[in-house]
Amino acid sequence: MTANTDVAERLRATVAKELKQDVSSITTEHTLRGDLKLNSLDAIELMFRIEEEFDLSIPDDDMQGFVKVGDVIDYLQRRLSGESGAPAPKAAAAPAAPAPPVFKTAAATQRETTAPKAAAARPRATPPPKAAVKKAKPKAARRRA
Amino acid sequence: MEKRVVITGLGVVSPIGTGVTEFWKAAVAGTSGISAAPPFDTLPMEAYRSRVVGRVRDFDPAAHLDATQAERLDRYAQFGLVAARQAIDDAALKMDREVPHKVGVIVGAGMGAMTLAERELTRLYLELKPNRVAPGFIPAITMNSLGGLIAIAHGAKGPNYTISTACSSSAHAIGQALNSIRAAQTDVVIVVGADASITPLVLAGFGTLRALSQRYNDEPERASRPFDRGRDGFVLGEGAGALILEALPHAKKRRAKIYAEVAGYAATSEAYNMVIPQEDGVEMAATMAMALRDARTAPAQVDYVNAHATSTVRGDEVEIRGIRRLLKARANKVLISATKSSIGHTLSAAGCIGAIATTMAIQNDLVHPTLNYEDPDPECQLPGIAAKPQERRIKVALVNAFGFGSNNSSLVLKRYD
Numbered sequence: 001m002t003a004n005t006d007v008a009e010r011l012r013a014t015v016a017k018e019l020k021q022d023v024s025s026i027t028t029e030h031t032l033r034g035d036l037k038l039n040s041l042d043a044i045e046l047m048f049r050i051e052e053e054f055d056l057s058i059p060d061d062d063m064q065g066f067v068k069v070g071d072v073i074d075y076l077q078r079r080l081s082g083e084s085g086a087p088a089p090k091a092a093a094a095p096a097a098p099a100p101p102v103f104k105t106a107a108a109t110q111r112e113t114t115a116p117k118a119a120a121a122r123p124r125a126t127p128p129p130k131a132a133v134k135k136a137k138p139k140a141a142r143r144r145a
Numbered sequence: 146m147e148k149r150v151v152i153t154g155l156g157v158v159s160p161i162g163t164g165v166t167e168f169w170k171a172a173v174a175g176t177s178g179i180s181a182a183p184p185f186d187t188l189p190m191e192a193y194r195s196r197v198v199g200r201v202r203d204f205d206p207a208a209h210l211d212a213t214q215a216e217r218l219d220r221y222a223q224f225g226l227v228a229a230r231q232a233i234d235d236a237a238l239k240m241d242r243e244v245p246h247k248v249g250v251i252v253g254a255g256m257g258a259m260t261l262a263e264r265e266l267t268r269l270y271l272e273l274k275p276n277r278v279a280p281g282f283i284p285a286i287t288m289n290s291l292g293g294l295i296a297i298a299h300g301a302k303g304p305n306y307t308i309s310t311a312c313s314s315s316a317h318a319i320g321q322a323l324n325s326i327r328a329a330q331t332d333v334v335i336v337v338g339a340d341a342s343i344t345p346l347v348l349a350g351f352g353t354l355r356a357l358s359q360r361y362n363d364e365p366e367r368a369s370r371p372f373d374r375g376r377d378g379f380v381l382g383e384g385a386g387a388l389i390l391e392a393l394p395h396a397k398k399r400r401a402k403i404y405a406e407v408a409g410y411a412a413t414s415e416a417y418n419m420v421i422p423q424e425d426g427v428e429m430a431a432t433m434a435m436a437l438r439d440a441r442t443a444p445a446q447v448d449y450v451n452a453h454a455t456s457t458v459r460g461d462e463v464e465i466r467g468i469r470r471l472l473k474a475r476a477n478k479v480l481i482s483a484t485k486s487s488i489g490h491t492l493s494a495a496g497c498i499g500a501i502a503t504t505m506a507i508q509n510d511l512v513h514p515t516l517n518y519e520d521p522d523p524e525c526q527l528p529g530i531a532a533k534p535q536e537r538r539i540k541v542a543l544v545n546a547f548g549f550g551s552n553n554s555s556l557v558l559k560r561y562d
Contacts, residue, residue: 040280041280041281045280045281048277
């Protein structure tokens with residue numbers, strides 16, 4: 001429980017910092033798009049901050065399940081409690097009620113517009129950050145030298 | 146009879162002040178906005194050829210913009226948004242009383258979001274995290290980003306485009322706004338020129354091009370000295386200028402204050418050299434002549450020239466040669482001033498800021514001084530250039546703006562009676 005509370009507090013603090021609001025004004029029931037008025041670019045910036053704070057990578061497809069602040073907290077708690085690396089089941093991440101708009105990234109929106117079926121069927125391609133770093137390093141080192 | 150177009154609002158962010166009143170007061174007082182270049186992180190500043198800049202100091206984005214825009218927008222866009230809002234307020238333009246599709250936005254942007262671009266590129270190579278590039282990076286570096294932001298901020302749904310012709314960008318923006326209103330495409334155009342490129346890469350680049358002043362690094366206020374024998378290059382400046390242009394009947398109908406008339410415009414290419422003007426000044430003279438013809442005005446009627454005059458050895462000479470060639474005997478009677486002497490070269494904002502200085506000169510029967518004009522260079526000497534403010538009733542004025550890429554533009558502003 002303590003760990004979960006800690007995650008919730010850290011997340012709320014991260015959101016508050018990003019939005020330059022007092023942490024007490026961020027509740028788990030707040031919707032990201034509606035109540036907190038995040039546009040698609042704001043949302044990506046917020047995900048950057050969350051990824052940095054919790055030292056993990058959030059795949060775009062998982063982000064689409066985030067409607068409320070509470071959804072992000074639930075997701076983080078799952079990821080941090082032994083399910084790390086494993087994608088959260090979509091059904092679990094998405095709210096039961098169908099009404100709220102899905103939280104989308106600009107990229108996701110574009111993907112859906114251009115190739116909806118392919119996007120839906122597309123297996124998750126979590127970017128392998130470590131491999132990318134390894135690959136990029138020698139080139140960058142040469143440039144800076 | 147061709148539709149007449151007038152200026153009804155002004156806004157400016159400059160190294161000598163934000164807001165037209167402050168800017169004009171400082172320009173007339175001969176205040177220099179040139180200072181030592183700010184340190185660029187760990188870069189060796191002593192290795193920069195030019196270490197003087199016309200920087201907008203004390204600009205607090207948070208005082209003018211919402212928290213997100215203050216944090217995320219590039220500095221050039223922040224300058225442009227602030228200047229545009231000032232001009233709209235000054236013109237008392239109420240968007241809810243306008244036909245939104247008849248209100249255009251035309252922006253002159255030469256360098257665009259260089260601050261942001263350099264920051265993101267540096268961070269990418271240092272941190273090696275492609276997935277951490279700011280998501281707002283692409284919409285910011287597209288050259289029309291400021292135009293979009295202004296339209297969104299004010300609900301201006303008319304034509305929205307950006308002209309990118311380096312240092313003449315915003316003079317062309319005014320000219321294109323004139324043509325848009327003449328063609329009845331728009332009733333009103335919000336014209337903005339903005340640049341904020343005092344960045345590590347741009348200052349270095351203009352330096353290696355040998356375009357910047359190097360001799361006055363220890364005396365920044367003396368570095369920008371158009372027409373003076375001791376000039377040795379321009380001083381990189383930054384800022385934004387905004388003007389509200391509108392059809393005369395439209396301005397009259399809403400009882401707007403009218404500053405001046407935009408009566409003529411010409412755009413040409415020298416088709417000669419990317420960075421150096423043709424030495425004989427023929428092309429600059431031709432551009433000014435075409436603008437005057439467009440304004441149905443004779444060269445002998447010109448009272449004042451707001452010169453492009455960046456303080457480069459060649460550029461200043463050629464411009465005066467062009468003025469002499471066109472105005473002949475009148476060249477000895479016109480007043481001439483170089484706004485860049487006090488603010489440096491604000492690149493794509495220069496056309497708008499020059500037009501604002503000219504509008505204020507027409508309004509106040511007063512031409513601001515050309516700073517550091519101490520030892521007139523015989524190659525570009527005319528009696529109308531002075532280090533002091535000059536009083537004169539100005540009926541017709543030329544505003545010049547020339548840009549890399551061999552392109553020239555001239556505007557004709559007139560007193561509105």
